[in-house]
Amino acid sequence: MSLLYTKQLTRAYGGVIAVSDVDFSVEKNSISGLIGPNGAGKTTLFNNVTGMDIPTSGSVHFNDKDITGVPAFKISRLGIARTFQNIRLFKEMSVLENVMIGRHFKSGRSMISGRTVNALTSYMKMKSEEKDVYDKAREWLDFFGLDEARNEAAKNLPYGNQRELEIARAMATEPELLFLDEPAAGMNPQETDHLMSTIRRIRDLGVTVLLIEHDMKLVMNICEHITVLNYGKKIAEGNPSEIQKNPLVIEAYLGKED
Amino acid sequence: MINFLLLILIYTGLYALLALGQNIITGFTGLLSLCAAGFFAIGSYTTAILTVNYGWSFWFTIPLAGVLAALAGALIGLPTLRLKGDYLAIATLGFGEIIRNVILNWDSLTRGPMGINGIPMPTIFGMVINPYRKWGYLTLVWIFVIVFYFLLKRLTRSRMGRALEAIKEDEIAAYSMGINTTKYKVWAFMVGAFVAGCAGSLQAGFTLSVTPNTYTFMVSVMVLCMVVLGGMGNHLAVILGALIIQLAAEFPRLLGLSSTVPPQFKQIVFGLILVIMMIYRPQGIVGRKKVNYDKFVGNETRRVAKKSEVN
Amino acid sequence: MGSISEVFQHLLNGLTLGGIYALIALGYTMVYGILKFINFAHGEILMVGAYVGMFAFDFLRGDMPYGPLMLVVFFIAMIIAMIISAVLGMAIEKIAYKPLRKATRLAPLLSAIGVSFILSNLAAYIWGTKSRKFDYPFDNTAYNIGGVAITPHQILILVVSMILMIGLKLYIDKTRMGKAMRATSLDQDVAALMGIDVNKVISLTFAIGSGLAATAGILVALDFKVYPTMGAMAGLKAFVAAVVGGIGNITGAMVGGILLGLLETFGVAVLGIPQGLKDTIAFGILIIILLVKPEGLLGKAEREKV
Ligand SMILES: Nc1ncnc2c1ncn2[C@@H]1O[C@H](COP(=O)(O)OP(=O)(O)OP(=O)(O)O)[C@@H](O)[C@H]1O
Ligand SMILES: [Mg+2]
Numbered sequence: 080m081s082l083l084y085t086k087q088l089t090r091a092y093g094g095v096i097a098v099s100d101v102d103f104s105v106e107k108n109s110i111s112g113l114i115g116p117n118g119a120g121k122t123t124l125f126n127n128v129t130g131m132d133i134p135t136s137g138s139v140h141f142n143d144k145d146i147t148g149v150p151a152f153k154i155s156r157l158g159i160a161r162t163f164q165n166i167r168l169f170k171e172m173s174v175l176e177n178v179m180i181g182r183h184f185k186s187g188r189s190m191i192s193g194r195t196v197n198a199l200t201s202y203m204k205m206k207s208e209e210k211d212v213y214d215k216a217r218e219w220l221d222f223f224g225l226d227e228a229r230n231e232a233a234k235n236l237p238y239g240n241q242r243e244l245e246i247a248r249a250m251a252t253e254p255e256l257l258f259l260d261e262p263a264a265g266m267n268p269q270e271t272d273h274l275m276s277t278i279r280r281i282r283d284l285g286v287t288v289l290l291i292e293h294d295m296k297l298v299m300n301i302c303e304h305i306t307v308l309n310y311g312k313k314i315a316e317g318n319p320s321e322i323q324k325n326p327l328v329i330e331a332y333l334g335k336e337d
Numbered sequence: 338m339i340n341f342l343l344l345i346l347i348y349t350g351l352y353a354l355l356a357l358g359q360n361i362i363t364g365f366t367g368l369l370s371l372c373a374a375g376f377f378a379i380g381s382y383t384t385a386i387l388t389v390n391y392g393w394s395f396w397f398t399i400p401l402a403g404v405l406a407a408l409a410g411a412l413i414g415l416p417t418l419r420l421k422g423d424y425l426a427i428a429t430l431g432f433g434e435i436i437r438n439v440i441l442n443w444d445s446l447t448r449g450p451m452g453i454n455g456i457p458m459p460t461i462f463g464m465v466i467n468p469y470r471k472w473g474y475l476t477l478v479w480i481f482v483i484v485f486y487f488l489l490k491r492l493t494r495s496r497m498g499r500a501l502e503a504i505k506e507d508e509i510a511a512y513s514m515g516i517n518t519t520k521y522k523v524w525a526f527m528v529g530a531f532v533a534g535c536a537g538s539l540q541a542g543f544t545l546s547v548t549p550n551t552y553t554f555m556v557s558v559m560v561l562c563m564v565v566l567g568g569m570g571n572h573l574a575v576i577l578g579a580l581i582i583q584l585a586a587e588f589p590r591l592l593g594l595s596s597t598v599p600p601q602f603k604q605i606v607f608g609l610i611l612v613i614m615m616i617y618r619p620q621g622i623v624g625r626k627k628v629n630y631d632k633f634v635g636n637e638t639r640r641v642a643k644k645s646e647v648n
Numbered sequence: 649m650g651s652i653s654e655v656f657q658h659l660l661n662g663l664t665l666g667g668i669y670a671l672i673a674l675g676y677t678m679v680y681g682i683l684k685f686i687n688f689a690h691g692e693i694l695m696v697g698a699y700v701g702m703f704a705f706d707f708l709r710g711d712m713p714y715g716p717l718m719l720v721v722f723f724i725a726m727i728i729a730m731i732i733s734a735v736l737g738m739a740i741e742k743i744a745y746k747p748l749r750k751a752t753r754l755a756p757l758l759s760a761i762g763v764s765f766i767l768s769n770l771a772a773y774i775w776g777t778k779s780r781k782f783d784y785p786f787d788n789t790a791y792n793i794g795g796v797a798i799t800p801h802q803i804l805i806l807v808v809s810m811i812l813m814i815g816l817k818l819y820i821d822k823t824r825m826g827k828a829m830r831a832t833s834l835d836q837d838v839a840a841l842m843g844i845d846v847n848k849v850i851s852l853t854f855a856i857g858s859g860l861a862a863t864a865g866i867l868v869a870l871d872f873k874v875y876p877t878m879g880a881m882a883g884l885k886a887f888v889a890a891v892v893g894g895i896g897n898i899t900g901a902m903v904g905g906i907l908l909g910l911l912e913t914f915g916v917a918v919l920g921i922p923q924g925l926k927d928t929i930a931f932g933i934l935i936i937i938l939l940v941k942p943e944g945l946l947g948k949a950e951r952e953k954v
Pocket of ligand 2: 121
């Protein structure tokens with residue numbers, strides 16, 4: 080049973096069909112890859128699955144529930160977290176606060192006015208709520224080895240750490256499924272190695288990982304299942320060795336690269 | 338002289354309230370609202386109309402003024418939420434103008450351009466707080482400032498404040514983190530407007546009359562200046578901003594120079610403050626307040642979590 | 649609602665009002681197209697342009713009688729005003745906006761509000777708050793054409809705004825510099841990579857927008873006099889026009905301006921909206937448009953890429 084699947088997912092921007100009729104699935108507890116040349120529609124697929132964008136047609140199913148068109152903030156509550164291709168940290172806020180925001184919907188009751196009253200009346204309650212958020216956030220910072228830097232402004236972290244902080248923030252929402260959009264982009268080889276081990280450790284926590292990546296070494300190394308997009312269409316899927324041998328993929332992608 | 342100083346301090350208090358409200362909207366949430374004057378006007382007119390026409394007690398009109406302004410805040414917040422910074426600025430500006438236009442033209446309720454006179458002086462336990470004698474009113478206004486300061490501080494020193502700041506920093510990322518950005522933005526507008534409405538009510542009780550030309554765009558810009566100057570997202574800083582701007586605005590009169598310094602002086606100073614601050618110190622004099630969470634939750638000795646427990 | 653001639657009368661009044669809105673709206677839209685921010689000081693540039701035009705005109709014409717020569721003098725004054733406003737616009741951009749290009753979106757907006765405050769109050773300080781008359785360069789007695797009264801001033805507005813708009817459209821569509829402007833508004837970084845001098849394009853954008861604003865200022869002033877705050881409301885409404893048409897879209901600004909002019913005129917004349925609430929029409933339209941079609945009539949929906 081797939082954790083997530085799409086049915087004939089299509090997203091057109093005017094004349095440009097960024098994602099075209101894609102049937103795509105992610106198996107529970109796997110590390111999967113989504114690859115394809117620039118402009119193939121990978122990010123668009125992510126956006127349409129995570130509620131950042133609304134598909135033109137087709138549907139998205141998560142845990143067998145139709146989540147097509149559900150807004151992003153609800154999707155993250157359902158258990159899908161993501162990072163962005165161009166890092167989107169809360170730059171001026173501290174590393175710790177960034178991760179604390181990941182805990183947002185995990186803390187407190189849901190009624191905003193109830194919470195307002197709460198924040199205004201019960202100092203002790205607010206403080207204990209804050210303490211929970213804080214403790215959990217620091218656990219995640221430990222996990223990513225970022226705890227030392229917790230009081231730095233996020234924008235002051237080295238690039239590689241910023242990418243990992245973004246993952247830490249996403250993990251703080253305790254997702255079932257984690258989407259990473261080009262997590263290794265701009266990283267040096269050591270940082271990439273570190274990232275690979277981090278991703279494996281995340282999977283070992285029981286989290287399913289789906290990543291977009293141009294770094295073939297990383298993809299072939301850690302992904303168990305790979306889907307290839309080209310011009311918005313799915314052109315291949317399979318395990319790394321199958322993908323590497325697939326002539327369509329070589330033509331569309333690897334051939335061009337090498 | 339002392340009387341004049343007291344007057345300045347009373348106005349500083351009223352503006353500090355406006356700045357505290359604006360700070361929630363602009364300083365924390367990053368929404369450029371330009372209708373502080375509109376919310377202020379709604380507050381003032383609520384009090385003026387209810388006390389003069391319906392004989393309400395001044396004290397009961399204050400919360401109602403806040404609530405009505407908050408409703409207006411929701412009204413402007415809801416349709417404009419999807420708008421990006423600049424559009425929002427214009428829409429709120431337009432909204433502020435609409436409020437003023439309605440006040441100007443709704444003669445039967447607001448008496449149009451003439452305004453409403455004869456608001457009774459507020460009394461407490463049978464004692465009249467006579468605005469002409471200043472001290473009493475000064476205390477009243479600053480009690481409000483202090484109370485709102487603590488309330489707002491509490492409100493923003495929680496996950497709610499963090500959510501607002503996240504929206505300011507990166508709305509898309511905040512959205513993807515499970516924050517219902519729409520809800521929080523409307524909420525920010527409502528809270529900010531509520532405070533401004535209460536300030537308007539206090540203002541009416543002080544001047545004892547209200548006229549539409551008190552609530553011009555100029556007021557909104559002044560309030561914005563206070564927030565920018567003090568430091569966006571810092572409650573104490575914007576109160577300081579209100580004090581500085583008030584002193585700067587009244588400084589010619591304070592020094593007895595009002596005959597030599599042209600009346601445009603203060604507006605030019607506001608303009609300069611905005612431009613210069615944006616170029617050289619966009620975070621304001623004080624800047625954003627960093628919360629020391631290590632200290633706040635009082636938990637430096639916490640045990641290091643085992644990785645397996647993370648989930 | 650009266651006769652056909654009345655309809656034509658409103659149509660004419662709406663069109664002339666709209667022509668002026670369109671001229672101002674162009675400045676907003678061009679700047680927004682390239683820098684993605686609202687130049688709040690645009691209305692004040694219009695005001696400065698009107699003052700300069702008035703001074704130049706009064707100085708040049710002496711006590712000349714009405715006639716073709718006076719019209720020539722008037723156009724010279726207009727050109728002087730355009731040039732000075734253009735320089736002012738470029739200077740403002742260099743001083744108050746350029747340092748903020750990499751800052752948050754809020755920063756240039758606040759800076760622009762500051763500039764607009766400085767300009768209008770400086771004008772009040774230097775030239776006084778009293779409104780001054782900008783004399784017509786011709787005898788403004790209306791002609792009556794089939795029951796429709798048309799003044800020479802209205803003809804002037806229609807002709808000048810037509811010429812300027814068509815000229816601008818041709819410039820942007822046909823010339824190298826126009827292409828550079830369009831490229832810059834699509835993607836600044838890419839434009840820079842292709843060898844376009846982005847700073848020059850931005851300066852030029854401000855110059856053109858400001859020049860058009862000066863013209864609009866003069867055309868308005870002929871009817872409504874010159875005073876320091878004249879730019880505020882005109883600017884705001886023109887901005888609404890730009891949004892209605894689709895901000896960033898040049899044709900949109902023209903369409904939006906004319907539409908707003910017509911709506912205001914007919915709103916007052918036909919729907920009986922009180923004159924005092926006339927300004928409210930524009931803002932009401934703005935809020936409706938933002939709700940229903942935030943990208944405007946001709947604008948393209950633009951989503952932030954994630
Ligand atoms: N918001 C949008 N509006 C219009 N077109 C878009 C939008 N987002 C993406 N596109 C287009 O859709 C196509 C796919 O873009 P997408 O960003 O999904 O590609 P990608 O596979 O993520 O590429 P890359 O590897 O460069 O990140 C491109 O042609 C792009 O120009
Ligand atoms: Mg991409």
